[in-house]
Amino acid sequence: QVQLVESGGGVVQPGTSLRLSCAASGFIFSSHIMHWVRQAPGKALEWVALTSYDGGEKKYAASVKGRFSVSRDNSKSTVYLDMKDLTPEDSAVYYCARGGFDLLSDRLDSWGQGTLVNVSS
Amino acid sequence: DIQVTQSPSSLSASVGDRVTFTCRASQDISDALSWFQQRPGQAPKLLIYDTSSLQSGVPSRFSASGSGTDFTLTINSLQPEDVATYYCLQDYTTPYSFGQGTKLEIK
Numbered sequence: 001q002v003q004l005v006e007s008g009g010g011v012v013q014p015g016t017s018l019r020l021s022c023a024a025s026g027f028i029f030s031s032h033i034m035h036w037v038r039q040a041p042g043k044a045l046e047w048v049a050l051t052s053y054d055g056g057e058k059k060y061a062a063s064v065k066g067r068f069s070v071s072r073d074n075s076k077s078t079v080y081l082d083m084k085d086l087t088p089e090d091s092a093v094y095y096c097a098r099g100g101f102d103l104l105s106d107r108l109d110s111w112g113q114g115t116l117v118n119v120s121s
Numbered sequence: 122d123i124q125v126t127q128s129p130s131s132l133s134a135s136v137g138d139r140v141t142f143t144c145r146a147s148q149d150i151s152d153a154l155s156w157f158q159q160r161p162g163q164a165p166k167l168l169i170y171d172t173s174s175l176q177s178g179v180p181s182r183f184s185a186s187g188s189g190t191d192f193t194l195t196i197n198s199l200q201p202e203d204v205a206t207y208y209c210l211q212d213y214t215t216p217y218s219f220g221q222g223t224k225l226e227i228k
Contacts, residue, residue: 035217037165045157045165045208047217059215062122095164106212107155107170114164 002026002110004096009115017084022096022112029077030054033099035108036070036081038092038117046092050099051079057103064090086119093117123147125211127220134199135228142194142223144209149189153213156185156194159222160205168207169194201227 008020022034036048049060049070058070069082079096093114100106124147134140144154152172157165167176169185172192182197196203204227209220 037219044221045159045210045219047210047219050215050217061216097165103215107167108157108165108210108212109167109170109176111164111166 002098004098004110004112006094006096006112006115009094009117011118011120012086013121014087014119016086017082018086018117020081020083020094020096020115020117022079022081024077024079024096024098027098027110030074031101033102033106034070034072034079035097035099036079037095037097037108037111038090039095039114040089040092043092048094049081052103053101083117086117088119091117091119122216123150123211123214123218125209125218125220127207127209127223129223130221131224131226133226133228136199136201138199140196140199140225142207142209142225144187144192144194144220146190146192146211146213150211150213152188153211154187154192155210155212156183157208157210158203158205159208160202165208199227 003025005023035050051070067085072079095114096112097108098110126145128143156169159165185194206222206224208222
């Protein structure tokens with residue numbers, strides 16, 4: 001079955017960087033768009049970024065553009081989210097989610113359990 | 122960017138009731154709308170995609186409809202395990218955007 005396991009969260013100081021990872025199994029990873037979605041404590045879901053199946057296309061939310069970078073290693077079935085210049089507003093549970101095969105048939109149909117990022121001094 | 126507005130923000134209903142959630146997009150998104158259920162302490166779960174397609178394994182008491190800018194999710198015969206927050210997501214164009222959620226409680 002599809003499994004997504006996020007890691008890399010923790011407590012970091014404002015202005016620092018962090019890399020999140022999401023290890024996938026149970027499906028052909030290299031065929032799917034992958035997404036990152038976050039949720040601040042007690043708040044709504046916020047879509048963060050996506051990478052196409054081959055990493056050739058990447059899209060970002062305005063709130064993270066220029067600070068966050070999504071990438072993937074299909075040989076390791078892993079997607080990454082590199083975050084820099086972190087602020088307390090970036091504190092959230094970060095989920096990775098499996099997307100469709102392309103943007104015309106995209107759907108976030110499987111989710112990991114999330115990893116918590118706490119940006120605090 | 123497309124804004125998505127959900128209503129109501131919270132809802133209380135009895136077991137067996139029919140409940141309806143609404144989602145409105147700030148511009149025409151065709152049928153590119155999904156619905157998610159998030160139970161307390163859990164990750165979101167896809168219920169509906171492409172406005173009205175039921176995701177595999179989701180109970181048939183869940184249904185949805187709409188097009189363009191106005192969309193609804195309906196739960197027929199509410200069950201105790203349906204207590205959750207429900208989110209809609211427009212995936213018509215990036216940046217994708219979620220609604221602010223509707224919290225469903227049992228009376």
